[in-house]
Amino acid sequence: MSYQNFSREQMQAMDAAHHLHPFTDHADLRAAGSRIITRADGPYVYDALGNEILDAMAGLWCVNAGYGRKELVDAATAQLEELPYYNSFFRCTTPTPALLADRLARIAPDHINQVFFGSSGSEANDTALRLVRHYWALEGRPEKNIVISRDWAYHGSTIAATSLGGMAAMHEQLYGAVPNIRHVMCPYAFELAEPGESDRDFGLRAAKAVEDAIVEAGPDNVAAFIGEPIQGAGGVKIPPASYWPEIQRICDRYDVLLMLDEVITGYGRTGEWFAAQSMDIAPDTITTAKGLTSGYQPLSALLVGDRIAKTLVDKGGEFYHGYTYSGHPVACAVALANLEIIEREGLIDRVREDTGPYLGEALTAGIGDHPLVGEVRTFGLLAGIEIVKDRDTRARFEPEGHAASVVRDHAIEGGLMMRAVMDTMILSPPLIWTRETIDTAVDRIRAALDKAAKDLR
Numbered sequence: 355m356s357y358q359n360f361s362r363e364q365m366q367a368m369d370a371a372h373h374l375h376p377f378t379d380h381a382d383l384r385a386a387g388s389r390i391i392t393r394a395d396g397p398y399v400y401d402a403l404g405n406e407i408l409d410a411m412a413g414l415w416c417v418n419a420g421y422g423r424k425e426l427v428d429a430a431t432a433q434l435e436e437l438p439y440y441n442s443f444f445r446c447t448t449p450t451p452a453l454l455a456d457r458l459a460r461i462a463p464d465h466i467n468q469v470f471f472g473s474s475g476s477e478a479n480d481t482a483l484r485l486v487r488h489y490w491a492l493e494g495r496p497e498k499n500i501v502i503s504r505d506w507a508y509h510g511s512t513i514a515a516t517s518l519g520g521m522a523a524m525h526e527q528l529y530g531a532v533p534n535i536r537h538v539m540c541p542y543a544f545e546l547a548e549p550g551e552s553d554r555d556f557g558l559r560a561a562k563a564v565e566d567a568i569v570e571a572g573p574d575n576v577a578a579f580i581g582e583p584i585q586g587a588g589g590v591k592i593p594p595a596s597y598w599p600e601i602q603r604i605c606d607r608y609d610v611l612l613m614l615d616e617v618i619t620g621y622g623r624t625g626e627w628f629a630a631q632s633m634d635i636a637p638d639t640i641t642t643a644k645g646l647t648s649g650y651q652p653l654s655a656l657l658v659g660d661r662i663a664k665t666l667v668d669k670g671g672e673f674y675h676g677y678t679y680s681g682h683p684v685a686c687a688v689a690l691a692n693l694e695i696i697e698r699e700g701l702i703d704r705v706r707e708d709t710g711p712y713l714g715e716a717l718t719a720g721i722g723d724h725p726l727v728g729e730v731r732t733f734g735l736l737a738g739i740e741i742v743k744d745r746d747t748r749a750r751f752e753p754e755g756h757a758a759s760v761v762r763d764h765a766i767e768g769g770l771m772m773r774a775v776m777d778t779m780i781l782s783p784p785l786i787w788t789r790e791t792i793d794t795a796v797d798r799i800r801a802a803l804d805k806a807a808k809d810l811r
């Protein structure tokens with residue numbers, strides 16, 4: 355049955371009556387009606403009214419190769435026809451997860467050679483949490499169990515992933531977090547640096563918060579530190595260059611495992627396959643999902659470093675954990691084709707050498723001096739724009755979060771899909787964006803800011 359037989363109003367009515375949405379105020383949604391996206395091509399999505407919208411969020415940080423990739427459709431179709439599903443439990447496998455695991459081991463940092471598949475970033479982080487605690491138990495140190503995370507972290511939405519995350523509003527609705535997870539300050543200089551404190555010093559101070567937490571808990575009780583290389587859903591918070599090397603030093607010093615959540619940063623967004631390579635650090639686990647299939651299929655891959663994998667294999671016996679769709683053959687087929695596109699088209703080099711730096715320059719030149727803009731920051735194809743009432747004092751508009759949502763609404767109206775997190779505007783476009791696409795986006799952001807400035811004053 356085709357949706358074409360239904361009017362937009364009919365679909366909105368069905369949606370409002372029966373569809374509970376993720377991260378949505380349902381009363382709001384029902385009053386306003388949902389925006390129905392019906393198709394997409396290249397960097398654009400199209401809604402049911404026929405509007406063409408440049409998608410500066412790559413869906414939800416995932417459509418790295420852009421929309422309308424026939425190759426990915428063909429890979430899925432061929433696999434569906436040959437073998438739509440078989441599991442990877444009980445000593446079985448199928449060809450595509452085997453090939454994909456091998457491929458991932460080759461693009462991952464040298465000391466990472468094993469992969470555990472799931473269907474989402476949340477699941478992969480659940481696996482990662484089990485695995486690091488299991489590792490220490492197998493090493494005869496079960497008391498080494500606490501995980502240090504950070505405020506504003508986003509690690510997904512299952513109970514374990516929410517517990518790992520540092521979103522206050524999500525914790526309020528958790529009604530019982532997974533125990534032994536502690537949160538420290540995040541490296542968010544725009545709000546947390548002291549007046550006159552250098553970027554470098556602030557980065558070291560934010561890393562010191564992790565060290566202090568380890569010392570306070572007792573290093574013998576701390577299993578791991580988990581962090582996104584760049585905090586995504588928390589508002590594209592980019593740490594100073596001093597932060598990650600210092601975190602690595604601290605983890606090494608106290609023998610604390612380093613868990614990197616690269617669900618957003620993985621597969622090219624920072625100008626390397628993984629941000630671990632951009633930041634030159636050596637994590638014990640790397641959580642990946644989103645860009646792995648460019649969102650064409652749900653798939654996550656937890657990359658597991660040799661240290662943990664060796665213990666699991668040599669001492670672990672059976673690992674009582676896995677998902678029906680771990681290593682789903684269709685999702686893995688799409689991932690293989692997607693990695694092939696990223697490689698063949700040189701998308702990662704393009705981000706590192708060309709579009710990444712250009713995004714920073716173009717945003718700074720185009721809106722850096724706008725009266726509503728307190729800061730523009732970018733890394734690869736990730737950008738955060740701070741919306742302020744006063745550029746000098748960095749005072750915000752009231753109530754918190756309102757101003758950025760006004761900018762966002764004008765942006766979408768003007769043909770640019772972007773998101774607002776509190777008072778930060780964020781961009782995470784497909785890696786296929788060119789300088790031209792970036793120029794168009796910057797023009798539309800500037801127009802949205804001008805309109806918002808009128809509304810807000």
Ligand SMILES: *Cc1c(COP(=O)(O)O)cnc(C)c1O
Pocket residue numbers: 415473474475476477479508509510511582586587615616617618643644
């Ligand atoms: C999106 C995201 C997740 C969760 O992934 P899901 O597929 O939505 O479960 C985890 N970590 C980070 C950094 C993310 O951005």
